[in-house]
Amino acid sequence: MAEFDETLGRNTVADSVPAGVHARSLTEFESLGGKVITKPFLVLAALALIGVILMLYRYMAGLGAVTNLSDGYPWGIWITYDVLIGTALGCGGYATAILVYAFNRWEYHPVVRSAVLTSVFGYSLAGLAIFLDIGRYWNGYKLFLPWSVNFNSVLVEVALCIAAYVVVLWIELLPAILERYPDNAKAVATRQRLERWLPVIVAVGILLPTMHQSSLGTLMIIAGHKLSPLWQTSLLPFYFLLSAIAMGFAVTVFESILSSMAFKRPYETPMLARISVCMAWLLVVYLAVRFADLLLRGAPVFTSGFLSFMFILENLLYLAPVIILLSPALRQSLRWLFLSAISMLLAGSLYRFDAFLIGYNPGPGWHYFPAPAEIFITLGIVALELMAYLYFVKRFPVLPTEHA
Amino acid sequence: MGLSRRDFLKVSASGGLLLASNLAPVPALARDPVPRLPEAVGILYDATACIGCKACMSACKEYNHLPPDHYNPSNIWDDPIDLSAKTVNIVKLYVNGTAQAKDQEINGYSYIRRFCMHCVDPSCTSACPVRALHKASNTGVVMYDKSACIGCRYCQIACPYNIPKFQWDQAFPQIVKCQLCSQRFAQGGYSACCEFCPTGASIFGNVQDLLKEAKRRLSLKVGEFADYPLQRVDSPNKVSRQVTPYLQHIYGDKEGGGSQVLMLANVPFNKLGLPQLPPTSQASHSETLYHTLYKGMIVPYVVLGGLFALIYKNTTGHGLP
Numbered sequence: 001m002a003e004f005d006e007t008l009g010r011n012t013v014a015d016s017v018p019a020g021v022h023a024r025s026l027t028e029f030e031s032l033g034g035k036v037i038t039k040p041f042l043v044l045a046a047l048a049l050i051g052v053i054l055m056l057y058r059y060m061a062g063l064g065a066v067t068n069l070s071d072g073y074p075w076g077i078w079i080t081y082d083v084l085i086g087t088a089l090g091c092g093g094y095a096t097a098i099l100v101y102a103f104n105r106w107e108y109h110p111v112v113r114s115a116v117l118t119s120v121f122g123y124s125l126a127g128l129a130i131f132l133d134i135g136r137y138w139n140g141y142k143l144f145l146p147w148s149v150n151f152n153s154v155l156v157e158v159a160l161c162i163a164a165y166v167v168v169l170w171i172e173l174l175p176a177i178l179e180r181y182p183d184n185a186k187a188v189a190t191r192q193r194l195e196r197w198l199p200v201i202v203a204v205g206i207l208l209p210t211m212h213q214s215s216l217g218t219l220m221i222i223a224g225h226k227l228s229p230l231w232q233t234s235l236l237p238f239y240f241l242l243s244a245i246a247m248g249f250a251v252t253v254f255e256s257i258l259s260s261m262a263f264k265r266p267y268e269t270p271m272l273a274r275i276s277v278c279m280a281w282l283l284v285v286y287l288a289v290r291f292a293d294l295l296l297r298g299a300p301v302f303t304s305g306f307l308s309f310m311f312i313l314e315n316l317l318y319l320a321p322v323i324i325l326l327s328p329a330l331r332q333s334l335r336w337l338f339l340s341a342i343s344m345l346l347a348g349s350l351y352r353f354d355a356f357l358i359g360y361n362p363g364p365g366w367h368y369f370p371a372p373a374e375i376f377i378t379l380g381i382v383a384l385e386l387m388a389y390l391y392f393v394k395r396f397p398v399l400p401t402e403h404a
Numbered sequence: 405m406g407l408s409r410r411d412f413l414k415v416s417a418s419g420g421l422l423l424a425s426n427l428a429p430v431p432a433l434a435r436d437p438v439p440r441l442p443e444a445v446g447i448l449y450d451a452t453a454c455i456g457c458k459a460c461m462s463a464c465k466e467y468n469h470l471p472p473d474h475y476n477p478s479n480i481w482d483d484p485i486d487l488s489a490k491t492v493n494i495v496k497l498y499v500n501g502t503a504q505a506k507d508q509e510i511n512g513y514s515y516i517r518r519f520c521m522h523c524v525d526p527s528c529t530s531a532c533p534v535r536a537l538h539k540a541s542n543t544g545v546v547m548y549d550k551s552a553c554i555g556c557r558y559c560q561i562a563c564p565y566n567i568p569k570f571q572w573d574q575a576f577p578q579i580v581k582c583q584l585c586s587q588r589f590a591q592g593g594y595s596a597c598c599e600f601c602p603t604g605a606s607i608f609g610n611v612q613d614l615l616k617e618a619k620r621r622l623s624l625k626v627g628e629f630a631d632y633p634l635q636r637v638d639s640p641n642k643v644s645r646q647v648t649p650y651l652q653h654i655y656g657d658k659e660g661g662g663s664q665v666l667m668l669a670n671v672p673f674n675k676l677g678l679p680q681l682p683p684t685s686q687a688s689h690s691e692t693l694y695h696t697l698y699k700g701m702i703v704p705y706v707v708l709g710g711l712f713a714l715i716y717k718n719t720t721g722h723g724l725p
Contacts, residue, residue, distance in 0.1 A: 064572030071488065071569050074557035102711060104718040135555025135570060135577040142534045142552060152691050153533040155558050157698065199719055203711040211704060218694055222527050222562040224660075224686035225679055234693055362566050363677070365486075 029113050029176065029397040032263055036391050044383040044390075051380010054373050055132060063135060066373040072366025075133075075356060081378055082129030084216055084352040087162065088244045089345070090122025092255065093169060094209040095248025099278065101202045108271065110400035113176055114259070115252045117398050120169045121385040127166055129381060130159070154218045161212035168205045176396045213244040220355055228359035229299045230311045235289065236355065242286045243318075243348045249279035250321075250344035257338050259393065265402055273331045276340060280325035283318055283344070290315070310350070310358050317347035435692045437661060437684065438525035440611055444544035445584065446522055446664030447595060447606055448614040450621065451676070452507045452648045453632060454515040454605035456495055460597035464493040464519075467585055467596035489569040489580040493519040493597055498676050507648055507670035514669055516676040517606065519597075520567045520582035521656060521663035522546050523685065530687035531562035536579070544611075544664055545584045553579055564660055564679050564686065584608075598635050604645070609637030611664050618654045618666050621647075661685030 058066045069076050092115035099105045100112055131137050142148045143159050150156060175194060181187040194201070217240030220227050233239075253272045260267045294301060302308050321340035330336040357368065370378075393399055464470070465482065472482035473490040484491040496518060501511035508514075526546050528537045536553035539546055548568075555577060559568040571577035585595045593599075598608035607617070617637050624630045624647040631642040648670065655673045656663040660681035667673070674680050697703060 060575055062571070062573055062575045062577060069572065071560060071566065071572075074560035074570060101715045101718055133556075135557065136550075136553050137555070139534070139552065139554045142554060148534055148552060150529075150532055150535045152530050152687075152694070153558070154690060154694055155531065155533040155556060157694070159533065199712055199716040202715050202719075203708055206711050206715075207704060207708045210707070214697075215694075218690065219558070220561075221693060222531050222686050222690040224527070224564055224689075225681065226561075226564070234689070237693070237697075363679075 028110055028401055029179075030399060030401045031180070031397045032394045032399060034394055036394055038390075041387060041390055044387045047376075047383035048380050048387065051377050051383065054377050054380070057373075058132060058377070063133075066371065066377065068368055068371040068374060070366060070368065072362040073357070073360070073368035076368060077357075077370045077374060077378055078129050078133045080353055080356045081349075082381055083126045083133075084356060085349045086122050086126040086129065086381075087216070088213065088247045088348055088352065089251050090119040090126070091209060091213065091244045091248030092116075092252040093119030093172065093248075094206065094213075095245050096252055096275075097202055097206055098245070099275070102206060108275065111252055111256060111268070111271070111275075113173075113398050114255065114393070114400070115248075116169060116172045117176070117389065117392055118251060118255055120166075120173050121388050123162065123166045123169055125381050125385050127162065129378075130162075132377065154215055154222070157215045158212050158219065161208050161215065165205070165208040165212065168201060168208060171201055172205055176392075176398050179397050180395070209244070210241065214238065214241040216240050216244075217355070220360075223360065226360055226362055227355070228304060228307050228361065229297065230294070230301065230304060230307055231355040231359040233293055233297065235293050239286065239290065239351070240355075242282060243351055246279050246282045246286065246344055247348040249275050249282070250341040250348070253279075253337055253341040254345060257334065257341070259399065263393075263399075265399070267334055268400070269332070269334055269337070272334075272337050276321070276325050276331060276337050279344060280322050280340075283322050287315070287318055287322070307354075307359055310354055314347060314350045314354055317343050317350060321347075435688045435695065437688060440524050440662060440664075441542070441544040442612075443542045444524075444611040444664050445594075445609065446544075446611045446614055446666065447584070447598060447608055448618055448637065448666045449517050449668070450605050450632075451514050451516055451667065451669035451671070452650060453603050453645065454495070454517070455603055456497065456515045457602065458495050459600045459602060460517065460606055461491070461493055461495060463596040463600035464582075465491075467588065468492065470580075487518060487567065487569060489571045489578075492569070492580060492582040493517065496677065498671055500675075509671045509675060512671070514671040514676060516667075516669065516678075517597075518565075518677070519665070520546060520584075521565055521665045522582075522584065523660060523663045525661040525685035525687050527562035527564060527660075527685065527687045527690075528559035528568055530691055531558040533558065537568070540586065543584075543586060543589065545586045546581070547583055547586065548579055548581055550578045555579070562686070564681055594636065601635065604632035604634045604643055607633055607635060607637050607639075611666075613637045614666055615654070615657065618657075618668055621668060622650050622652055622654070624650075658683045661688065 054066055063069055067076055093112070096108055096112050096115045099108045131140060134140060143156065171194070175191055178187040178191045214237035217236035220232070220236055221234065224232070253276055256268055256272055259265070301311065304311070320343040324336050324340040325331050470492065471490050473484035473488055475483045475485045484494060487494055494517070496516050498514045498516060500509060500513070503511065503513045505512040506514070522545055526539065529539055529546060533556065534552045534554055536549050537546060537559055538549070557570055559579065560566070560570065568579045568581045570579055585593065588594065594608040598606045607614070614637055617633070626647050626649050628647055629644050630647050632645050633639045634641040634643055650668055651670050651672065653673070655667040655678055656665055661684055667678070669676060
């Protein structure tokens with residue numbers, strides 16, 4: 001076990017590691033230490049408990065008992081929030097991996113591990129949400145049998161890719177877990193083996209989200225006329241991919257600022273500003289393609305009533321970070337970086353709600369608004385996610401080492 | 405370590421390949437449209453001949469062992485207001501203004517039957533990840549196999565007619581839909597709704613024959629008496645009926661790539677709740693886009709190879725994540 005320095009309240013893994021293990025990765029990250037069971041943790045635990053009880057009820061009484069889903073709106077917030085937005089929020093690991101490993105920008109390396117950590121929980125719990133949502137879950141294993149699968153189904157690509165990526169994410173997190181046991185010879189050997197495989201793991205870890213984040217958009221193509229022309233386009237996969245990467249950057253900035261605030265650590269402002277600028281340029285491309293596409297198709301941007309309002313709101317949220325971040329003065333300010341990250345997260349989330357629920361109209365007479373139990377199950381899943389995050393950053397070397 | 409132009413180009417080339425295929429407005433490898441199967445069977449429904457007796461609904465429930473569906477809380481009658489997991493066939497009523505004349509759009513009314521259209525190129529079978537929904541290879545009937553179904557309900561998202569229904573009130577639910585009574589085919593039977601239709605408004609048969617019969621009816625002279633086959637398109641039993649006006653449109657001939665259920669009416673079909681669909685199926689759009697990206701997994705492997713080479717080079721001399 002790592003030694004624990006009571007006065008600093010911080011794990012000193014880096015100093016107690018045998019020689020021969022790569023030096024860089026050991027001094028770069030540290031665990032926070034401190035008590036895991038705190039007041040906020042207990043509040044989260046209560047929410048998670050309510051969620052778990054309602055989940056059990058869902059399995060006993062059926063989906064209709066806890067949700068407002070219907071034959072008109074068969075997919076609700078569990079798919080839209082827990083899976084679509086949950087995995088897009090889990091794109092921090094993917095987005096920073098692109099920057100560091102593909103674009104060779106190693107100055108961002110310190111945030112990779114905490115980004116991977118949020119990705120691990122975002123994706124793992126999206127997987128849990130899928131098993132809550134599918135009605136005949138005992139047949140779920142058939143998705144993984146090549147002879148029983150329909151390879152024309154976009155959902156197959158999404159399901160297999162997400163499942164594979166959850167495994168890859170846990171492998172990517174493994175070094176952080178193993179580093180906690182520097183005296184264990186087996187742990188050290190495993191870490192060295194993982195290090196050799198790094199290029200393969202990272203390459204797969206970039207390819208898989210590229211595939212399934214775009215395919216999540218492709219899912220709605222088959223809905224045809226049921227999705228408003230403001231969102232129904234062959235470019236759905238492109239928009240879903242680009243906005244997922246942008247949300248990955250935004251969540252990395254958001255999480256870094258929030259954890260610095262919560263754990264009273266120094267802010268990484270210059271690095272966050274540079275990450276935010278990458279995000280802004282991505283959004284410039286996104287918005288340019290989005291509006292050119294709408295113009296070419298002659299989509300009813302202003303004449304769709306409530307849908308027009310949601311569309312304009314969604315795109316203003318996309319535009320706000322661009323305006324903020326392209327100003328050199330504003331992007332040096334932590335407050336504006338934080339605001340632009342939040343705006344981006346809201347934009348990507350609203351876009352997903354629009355493309356799957358708000359802009360989806362199965363015909364007259366159908367309505368959907370999530371039931372209280374449905375919302376509480378989602379809150380329970382989010383609470384589980386936050387609890388796991390808090391436990392991990394306090395017990396494992398995940399956050400960047402303080403250079404104070 | 406800075407970002408060299410060469411690295412940027414490499415990443416753009418590999419990642420861009422995937423994006424470029426998305427961006428192409430007309431995908432290069434458009435999937436061929438699916439032709440009608442020669443032995444395909446279906447139903448021709450003629451709203452002008454329908455008297456709204458709902459004998460088809462009653463027969464459907466009996467032969468498919470479906471429970472009564474109570475809309476009214478008194479729980480006395482089977483009174484569904486729409487299709488559901490308990491009702492896979494329904495007769496609906498269109499009403500306008502004073503509702504004086506049958507089969508008239510303004511100040512008139514019209515019946516319309518709704519049940520699975522048994523598309524030629526169905527969205528549901530394309531969407532279903534585990535082939536629980538599939539087209540029977542000879543009859544073309546869209547069949548459901550509960551032993552394969554995972555209950556994801558993507559079929560409900562995909563279907564342009566909102567046909568597949570889910571048992572929301574069950575802990576172990578199924579998808580329920582019309583299967584044209586294909587369990588009765590082996591004994592020489594056919595769709596119960598057609599067997600019990602008293603007016604020839606619903607007739608069962610080979611789709612090619614049904615198309616011919618539909619065209620014949622559209623060519624009949626209004627006001628004259630004509631023979632309408634009962635129950636089956638090839639049946640010797642016929643009723644003589646005074647022809648009323650038809651809209652010159654066979655719904656299901658071209659809609660969404662065509663369907664094995666065809667409909668005739670004199671009120672525009674969108675007024676009767678049937679969607680206006682383009683002549684190509686949505687399944688072909690979805691699959692063309694999807695297969696452009698994933699044909700033989702070539703693009704993903706190329707991207708993976710490019711990423712690996714790049715990352716291998718970049719990680720030399722750097723540590724683990």
